[in-house]
Structures are given as C-alpha cells and as structure tokens.
Amino acid sequence: MSDPRSRPGAGTATERELSRQPEVWREAAGIVADRRAELTAFLEPLLAEPDLRIVLTGAGSSAFVGEVAAPALARRLHRRVEAVATTDLVSDPRGRLAEDVPTLLVSFARSGDSPESLAATEIADQVLTRVHHLVITCAPEGRLARAHAGETQSLVLLTPARSNDEGFAMTSSFTSMLLSVLLVLLGDDPAAVEAVAEAGRQVLDARDRAEVFAARSPRRLVFLGSGPLAGIARESALKVLELTAGGIDTYFDSALGFRHGPKAVLDETTSVVVYASADPFTARYDDDIVRELRGAVGDDAVLTVRATGGGPTGEGTTDWVLTGLDGLDDAWLAVPFVLVGQLLALTASARAGVATDDPFPSGAVNRVVQGVTIHPLESH
Structure with a gap:
C-alpha cells in the first residue's frame, strides 16, 4: 500500500x-x-x-x-x-x-x-x-x-x-x-453489508492499481457496464469529467450498446474500464466486449473490474478482481466497484494539477446547481 x-x-x-x-x-x-x-x-x-x-x-x-x-x-x-x-x-x-x-x-x-x-x-x-x-x-x-x-x-x-x-x-x-x-x-442484510464493505477495503488497499492505469494518461476514458452496472459506468464517467475539469473526454455505455456507434471513440489515446456482471448470462456479453477491446487498443488499455468467478481474467493490471461477493446481485457489487472509478478520477485530477475539491473556481460548474428557473405547471 x-x-x-x-x-x-x-x-x-x-x-x-x-x-x-x-x-x-x-x-x-x-x-x-x-x-x-x-x-x-x-x-x-x-x-x-x-x-x-x-x-x-x-x-x-x-x-x-x-x-x-x-x-x-x-x-x-x-x-x-x-x-x-x-x-x-x-x-x-x-x-x-x-x-x-x-x-x-x-x-x-x-x-x-x-x-x-x-x-x-x-x-x-x-x-x-x-x-x-x-x-x-x-x-x-x-x-x-x-x-x-x-x-x-x-x-x-x-x-x-x-x-x-x-x-x-x-x-x-x-x-x-x-x-x-x-x-x-x-x-x-448484515452479511451483504459486511461483504460489500470488505470489498471496498480491498479496492482501497490496492489503490496503486488505479495510479498505474491512470499513468497511461489517456485523452479519452470509456466506462462500460451492463444492467445495474451501467449506472456506475455513467457515474464513473461523470466523476472523471468533473474532477479533471473536463480535461479528459469521458464516455459511458453498456457492453452491447457500445458497438452501435460509440465505439468510434476508440483510438491510441483511449483507455476503457469494464465493470463485469456477476450474472453468468450477462457476463458473457461483458467478456465478449473485453476481448474485442483488448484486440483493438491493447491489453494494458482495458481494465476489467469483477467479482471472483465472474469470467476470464487477464494479466497484470488488466483485471481487478474482488473476493467475498459471491451470490450478490450486481446492484450490491456496484457499491465497491464504483470506488475504482472514483480512484481513477482522483488520480487523473491530481495528475492534471486540478484543484480536486474545487475544480471549477470560476463557478462555471457548481457543487449545487444554480441558475435553474422552475416554471409553474399550468393545469389543462
């Protein structure tokens, strides 16, 4: 550590x-x-x-x-x-x-x-x-x-x-x-809470892996997830975009949806994180896109985050496998999984020299949204 x-x-x-x-x-x-x-x-x-x-x-x-x-x-x-x-x-x-x-x-x-x-x-x-x-x-x-x-x-x-x-x-x-x-x-569900908390600690104890992956200095960072994990793909993309003050272009999609146009974002400056489902059926689609992506941009540019037994794994830093989550739905897995996206955002922010706690000192983007007018709903 x-x-x-x-x-x-x-x-x-x-x-x-x-x-x-x-x-x-x-x-x-x-x-x-x-x-x-x-x-x-x-x-x-x-x-x-x-x-x-x-x-x-x-x-x-x-x-x-x-x-x-x-x-x-x-x-x-x-x-x-x-x-x-x-x-x-x-x-x-x-x-x-x-x-x-x-x-x-x-x-x-x-x-x-x-x-x-x-x-x-x-x-x-x-x-x-x-x-x-x-x-x-x-x-x-x-x-x-x-x-x-x-x-x-x-x-x-x-x-x-x-x-x-x-x-x-x-x-x-x-x-x-x-x-x-x-x-x-x-x-x-005390057992599920403890399993999730322990998995979160595993991510934090291995945070160096986020630093290694971020060291590729991608200009574009894609997050993919299926089912409930699509939500944390979206959240992770937002975290990186926010904490780098827009310095890294981020994208999100599902494993299947990515091929329908968004895949055009891939180039030599792109890195991809895939949150792999624990559902054996859904995981087949995640594994398919992982293999395709590794062939397109290289093993070291694709990081998978998965629970033990969630499918094939690669070498070195290309797989981040969490243990002790057996039997839990993907929505539970999302809780510790999203820490990976948060760590990548924090690391990218620090590498870019952005003030992490206040990435928009000009007030262009606010912690609590401002400037919205709520219009009355007319009955008709």
Whole structure:
C-alpha cells in the first residue's frame, strides 16, 4: 500500500471522503436497521398494492443511484421500478408520470437544495392522485428534507453525517444512498453489508492499481457496464469529467450498446474500464466486449473490474478482481466497484494539477446547481 501522504489527492476532502466509505456504509446500514419499524409501517401498506409504481429520482449522480438500483429492485420486488431523473420529471411531468397510478417517489439528494429536487416532489403531488415520498438524503438542513419532515405521506431517511461530502464530487454520498435504498426496500442484510464493505477495503488497499492505469494518461476514458452496472459506468464517467475539469473526454455505455456507434471513440489515446456482471448470462456479453477491446487498443488499455468467478481474467493490471461477493446481485457489487472509478478520477485530477475539491473556481460548474428557473405547471 502506498504511503498515505503520497497518494493522489492527499489532504483533500475528496480523498478523505473517498477513503472512509467502507466505515460509512456500515454506519448507513445501522441507521436503516434502527429505523426498520418506522420504515416497515410506512412501506408495507404501499408494497401491498399490486399496481404500485416505484419511481427513483434525483439529479446528476443522485439520478444514477436510481439507475443502478432500479433493475435489481424490479427483479426482487416483482413490480414496476423506474429510474427517472428529476431533470426529466420536472421538464416533462405529464410524459414521465403519464399513468395516474399509486406511486412511491423515492428521491435521492446529497444536499436537497438543487432546484429540481423539491420541485420534482411538488409536481408529482400535482399530477398524481396518490403519491408517497421516501426521501433519502445526506443533509437534514436541505430544502428537500425540511419540506418533507413530519409529512403524513412522506418519510425522510438521513444517511450518515460523514456521507454529506464537502468536496465538489459526490463519493460517499452516492454509495451511501445506493446502499441505503437497497437495504430499505430489500430488507436488512448484515452479511451483504459486511461483504460489500470488505470489498471496498480491498479496492482501497490496492489503490496503486488505479495510479498505474491512470499513468497511461489517456485523452479519452470509456466506462462500460451492463444492467445495474451501467449506472456506475455513467457515474464513473461523470466523476472523471468533473474532477479533471473536463480535461479528459469521458464516455459511458453498456457492453452491447457500445458497438452501435460509440465505439468510434476508440483510438491510441483511449483507455476503457469494464465493470463485469456477476450474472453468468450477462457476463458473457461483458467478456465478449473485453476481448474485442483488448484486440483493438491493447491489453494494458482495458481494465476489467469483477467479482471472483465472474469470467476470464487477464494479466497484470488488466483485471481487478474482488473476493467475498459471491451470490450478490450486481446492484450490491456496484457499491465497491464504483470506488475504482472514483480512484481513477482522483488520480487523473491530481495528475492534471486540478484543484480536486474545487475544480471549477470560476463557478462555471457548481457543487449545487444554480441558475435553474422552475416554471409553474399550468393545469389543462
């Protein structure tokens, strides 16, 4: 393990928040367990309704929490679970909430102060006859948490205080909200939480591998994932783009989708990270694209992240294999897997000389989005 003082981003809030995530995950699980009776009382009547629709919403990284969780929740709960960004819900509410059916709107927000966060819940109340709100947020003082605190149709779940990242980019806030929603809707699972936390520690203990891969200094960085892992491919691409202040062009897609045009991005300056599914069927498609990519840009330009037994592995730094995750759905694997993308973003930021905690000192891009006008929804 490298000397902590020489790590990329050492001394920054981002590096500190990234590094303590396994401990924060255990704390998040404890919070959910402590509130289980309250959660059950709120959710049980809703989940008993056969036509209940669950909508997972948020903006930016918070939206990607829903993209990761939705496929796994739909499969386990045997009901409709959709991920719809607040940015889409606010701008096209009658399209995104076209069916007036009983709805549980699950809102994710680090601060809860982004203009769309509260607006999405207010608009849902306008266009739907029956809607309940589960708010999962890191900030008790945020507008979203304050608006829904104590409301009969709402429940606010706070993640650990340490998950409310001070740095520009969401790291522990993203993973804590993801872990929390899985536990809330699938039930407490101490064994899964411990396996995920241990896998996260494996990533952090081997962070030198991210430094070696980033040392290729790619101009373009592609992240691929299938099913729930498509969401962390998108999140990883955003992290690199944010923390390098746009200095590295990033792309994301699914293993199959990448061939349909986006593959044009490949050249000698491109590196690729593939998050490989633990599902044996889905993993076949991941392995196919890995073989194709290694033939196109070389073994050292393609990094796979997978759990033990997830498929063929290569040599040296081309595979990052995590142990102890057997039997877990890809949405659980996403929690430790995304640390690889976060470490690559942190390393690339440091190599580029960008101020990691404040990559946009001019204010061109803000930690909490500004400049959005929420227009009233006219009834017609």
